Amino acid sequence: xxxxxxxLLEAKGITKYFGTITALENVNLKVHAGxxxxxxxxxxxxxxxxxxxxxxxxxxxxGSLFFQGKEEILxxxxxxxxxxxxxxxxxxxxxxxxxxxxxxxxxxxxxxxxGFLKLLDFNKIKELTNAHLDKLKINVKSADQKVEExxxxxxxxxxxxxSTAFNAKVVIMDxxxxxxxxxxxxxxxxLINSLKxxxxxxxxxxxxxxxxxxxxxxxxxxxxxxxxxxxxxxNTSRDEVIGWIMxxx
Amino acid sequence: MKLLDGSxxxxxxxxxxxxxxxxxxxxxxxxxxxxxxxxxxxxxLVMHILQPDVFLSWRNVTNVFKQIxxxxxxALGVFMVIVTAGIDLSVGSIMMLSLMILAVxxxxxxxxxxxxxxxxxxxxxxxxxxxxxxxxxRMPHPFIMTLxxxxxxxxxxxxxxxxxxxxxxxxxxxxLGHGRIDLQWLGLEKSQYLPVSLVLIAIVYIIxxxxxxKSKTGKWIYxxxxxxxxxxxxxxxxxxxxxxxxxxxxxxxxxxxxILAGRTDSGYPNAGLQSELDAIAACIIGGASFxxxxxTVLGVFAGVMIMGILRNGLNLMDVSxxxxxxxxxxxxxxxxYIDVLRRDIGTRK
Numbered sequence: 001x002x003x004x005x006x007x008l009l010e011a012k013g014i015t016k017y018f019g020t021i022t023a024l025e026n027v028n029l030k031v032h033a034g035x036x037x038x039x040x041x042x043x044x045x046x047x048x049x050x051x052x053x054x055x056x057x058x059x060x061x062x063g064s065l066f067f068q069g070k071e072e073i074l075x076x077x078x079x080x081x082x083x084x085x086x087x088x089x090x091x092x093x094x095x096x097x098x099x100x101x102x103x104x105x106x107x108x109x110x111x112x113x114x115g116f117l118k119l120l121d122f123n124k125i126k127e128l129t130n131a132h133l134d135k136l137k138i139n140v141k142s143a144d145q146k147v148e149e150x151x152x153x154x155x156x157x158x159x160x161x162x163s164t165a166f167n168a169k170v171v172i173m174d175x176x177x178x179x180x181x182x183x184x185x186x187x188x189x190x191l192i193n194s195l196k197x198x199x200x201x202x203x204x205x206x207x208x209x210x211x212x213x214x215x216x217x218x219x220x221x222x223x224x225x226x227x228x229x230x231x232x233x234x235n236t237s238r239d240e241v242i243g244w245i246m247x248x249x
Numbered sequence: 250m251k252l253l254d255g256s257x258x259x260x261x262x263x264x265x266x267x268x269x270x271x272x273x274x275x276x277x278x279x280x281x282x283x284x285x286x287x288x289x290x291x292x293x294l295v296m297h298i299l300q301p302d303v304f305l306s307w308r309n310v311t312n313v314f315k316q317i318x319x320x321x322x323x324a325l326g327v328f329m330v331i332v333t334a335g336i337d338l339s340v341g342s343i344m345m346l347s348l349m350i351l352a353v354x355x356x357x358x359x360x361x362x363x364x365x366x367x368x369x370x371x372x373x374x375x376x377x378x379x380x381x382x383x384x385x386x387r388m389p390h391p392f393i394m395t396l397x398x399x400x401x402x403x404x405x406x407x408x409x410x411x412x413x414x415x416x417x418x419x420x421x422x423x424x425l426g427h428g429r430i431d432l433q434w435l436g437l438e439k440s441q442y443l444p445v446s447l448v449l450i451a452i453v454y455i456i457x458x459x460x461x462x463k464s465k466t467g468k469w470i471y472x473x474x475x476x477x478x479x480x481x482x483x484x485x486x487x488x489x490x491x492x493x494x495x496x497x498x499x500x501x502x503x504x505x506x507x508i509l510a511g512r513t514d515s516g517y518p519n520a521g522l523q524s525e526l527d528a529i530a531a532c533i534i535g536g537a538s539f540x541x542x543x544x545t546v547l548g549v550f551a552g553v554m555i556m557g558i559l560r561n562g563l564n565l566m567d568v569s570x571x572x573x574x575x576x577x578x579x580x581x582x583x584x585x586y587i588d589v590l591r592r593d594i595g596t597r598k
Contacts, residue, residue, distance in 0.1 A: 078484055089482060093476070093478055095476040097543055102468060106479065107485050108483070120465060
C-alpha cells in the first residue's frame with residue numbers, strides 16, 4: 001500500500017453520455033502507488049468506457065481527473081502517456097513481425113546520429129530491453145525474438161513490459177488473463193505483483209475472481225454505469241463480489 | 250501458491266520443447282533471410298550448366314541487368330507498399346505517364362536537367378495522389394484506389410501524347426538507362442563495360458535497405474504491416490506513413506521511366522503494360538508476404554533477378570515465351586507454398 005494517503009490517480013464524478021445513452025454516471029475511482037485496484041462488472045456496466053476515459057481516448061461529459069493531486073484534462077492517449085498513465089489493451093497492440101525490443105520501444109525508438117542521418121540504435125534498444133525485462137523478472141530467450149514466436153503469456157508479459165518501459169506510474173490492464181492458457185495466468189499475475197512492488201499503481205479489469213483475489217488490494221464493482229460497491233479484499237468474499245456483478249448486495 | 254507445485258512438474262517437459270524449438274528458431278531466421286538467395290544461386294548454376302559458353306559471359310550478364318533495370322525499381326516500390334499490407338497496381342501506369350511527360354517535355358526543347366527531373370517529380374506526385382486517395386477518401390482497400398489510377402494514369406499518358414510514340418532523346422537524358430562505364434583502365438576489353446543502370450540499381454537498393462532497416466520511418470512501415478492497431482496505439486501517424494510509402498513507390502516508378510527512356514529512346518503508349526504484375530510477382534517470389542510486415546530488400550532483389558534470369562535463360566535456349574509465362578506462374582505458386590510451410594514451423598498459432 002501507499003506510504004502517502006494521497007491517491008496517485010483519482011477520478012471524481014465521471015459521467016459519460018453517448019447521445020441519449022448514459023454509459024457512466026457520477027463514477028468515482030482512485031488508486032494509490034503500489035496498490036492494485038480490481039474493477040469488476042457485467043458486460044455493459046461501463047468498465048471499458050471508464051478505462052477509455054482514464055486513458056484519454058474519450059473525454060468525459062462531466063467530472064474531473066486528478067493525477068498526483070493535480071487536475072488534468074486529457075485530450076488524447078498521448079497526454080495520458082506523458083503523465084505516466086499507460087494502458088495494456090485486450091488485443092495487446094503488439095506487432096508480431098517485430099522483435100520484443102522493437103515492440104517495447106515502438107514509436108519511441110532511441111536513435112544515434114551518423115553524420116546527418118538519424119539511425120536506430122539497435123544496441124541501445126537491446127540493452128534497455130534486457131535491463132527492463134530483468135527488472136520485471138520476465139524470462140525470454142532473447143530480446144531479438146519475434147513476438148509472434150512467443151506464447152500468449154509471454155506476449156502479455158511483453159505488453160506489460162511495454163507499458164512500463166517509460167516510467168509509468170499507473171498501468172491500466174484490460175482483461176490481462178482472458179486470452180491465456182491456465183499455466184500462463186500465474187506468470188502474468190506474478191508480474192502484476194512485482195509491478196506493485198516497484199510502486200506502480202495498477203488497475204485490473206477482469207472477469208476472473210481468481211485474478212482479482214490473487215493480485216488486488218481493493219475491488220470495486222460497476223453496475224449500469226454507477227459505483228455499486230467497493231471493499232478492500234480482506235473485507236469481502238468471492239461470493240459477495242459475484243453478487244455485486246449481478247447487481248445484488 | 251497452488252501454481253507453484255503444479256508448475257514444478259511441467260518444467261521438464263517445457264525444457265524438452267525448448268530444445269527442439271531453439272533449433273528451429275536458430276535456423277529459421279537464416280532460411281528466411283538467405284533461402285531465396287540459395288534458389289538464385291541454384292538457378293545460376295543450372296543455367297550455367299545448360300549454357301556454359303553464353304550464360305555467364307560478360308555480355309549476357311550485363312544484358313540481364315539492363316533488362317531488369319527498370320523492373321527492379323517498380324518491384325522495390327511495390328515491395329514497400331506490400332510491407333504495409335497494401336498493394337499498388339498503378340506502378341506500370343505511373344511509369345508510362347512519367348515517361349510520356351518526359352517525352353513531351355523533351356520534345357518541347359527543355360534543357361536536359363529539367364527533362365531528367367520531370368519523370369521523378371511526376372512519379373512522386375502520382376504516388377502522392379494514390380496515398381492521399383487511400384487515406385483521405387478512406388478507400389476500403391488500396392487495391393481499389395490503385396486499380397482506379399491504373400486506368401487514370403495510363404489514360405492521362407495517352408491524352409498528353411495523343412496515343413502515339415515520341416522518340417529521340419539527348420544522350421544526357423539517356424545516360425541512366427543507356428550509359429556505359431568504361432572499364433578499359435582495369436585492363437578489360439572495350440566490350441566489357443559496366444552499364445550505368447546496374448550501378449543505379451545497386452545505389453537505389455542500398456539506400457532503401459538503409460531506409461527500411463535502420464530508420465524510424467522504415468521500422469514503422471514494418472510495424473504498420475505487422476499490426477496497424479499496435480502502430481496507432483504507439484502514437485505512430487499511420488496515414489502519414491502510408492502517404493510517404495505510396496509517394497516513394499511512385500517516385501521509384503518515375504526512376505523506372507527515366508531508365509526506360511534511356512533504354513528505348515522513346516516514349517510509347519504500351520510502356521510498362523502489365524509490369525505491375527511482374528513487380529508484384531518479384532516481391533512474392535522474394536518472400537514478401539501479402540499480409541504485410543514480412544520481406545527484405547535483398548529478397549526483392551533476388552526475386553527480380555530470378556525472373557530476369559529465367560526469361561534470359563529461356564530465351565537463350567529458344568524456349569517459347571508461352572512457356573516462360575507458365576514457368577513464372579509456377580514459381581510464384583511454389584515460392585508462396587514454401588512460405589506457407591515456413592510459417593507453419595515458425596509461428597505459434
